[in-house]
Amino acid sequence: MPEKSPTLLERAKKIRLILMDIDGTLTDGGVCLISLPNNGDIAEMKVFNSQDGLAIKLAHIMGIKTGFITGRKSPAVQQRADELSVAYVYLGQATKTAAFEDCMRKAGVAADEVAYLGDDLPDMPVSKLAGLAVAVANAAPELKAICHYVTRAKGGEGAAREVVELILKAQGRWEEAVPKALA
Numbered sequence: 001m002p003e004k005s006p007t008l009l010e011r012a013k014k015i016r017l018i019l020m021d022i023d024g025t026l027t028d029g030g031v032c033l034i035s036l037p038n039n040g041d042i043a044e045m046k047v048f049n050s051q052d053g054l055a056i057k058l059a060h061i062m063g064i065k066t067g068f069i070t071g072r073k074s075p076a077v078q079q080r081a082d083e084l085s086v087a088y089v090y091l092g093q094a095t096k097t098a099a100f101e102d103c104m105r106k107a108g109v110a111a112d113e114v115a116y117l118g119d120d121l122p123d124m125p126v127s128k129l130a131g132l133a134v135a136v137a138n139a140a141p142e143l144k145a146i147c148h149y150v151t152r153a154k155g156g157e158g159a160a161r162e163v164v165e166l167i168l169k170a171q172g173r174w175e176e177a178v179p180k181a182l183a
Contacts (some may be wrong), residue, residue: 016114017107065087
């Protein structure tokens, strides 16, 4: 990773909770709807990056809590959250501020101890609240303009991994974390 500014590293050192959007952030943003042949029901498919998943598990192992805040209601997201031990999951959020504030309260953290990773306009209000606001590489320009950091990785292509690594390295805990990255 390229050299990070001292201000960015100071923000990252404080992080105790990482909150993330899903579509366009932990996925490539595609929404795959599948018509089931037997009963005509519709199923949704999401593709998650395995390196992002490992990083989220590693954050949990290292004592950093995680959460998902998304506008869509998706059993696939709940399943992925369960697999990764994600502490806070908010589905179907038309606006994300109330969920963000609820996560802070439940986690017992202040806003400057929260990182938020997003990709689009609905992520702007919570990004303005976060101590470390991060946009994925292919995020909306308006979101990038207000974030503290823009990942090199696009949404669904390792952006969450990049953020977890940034935080743990800033906290001087990356070398301790690496051997704990269990499959």
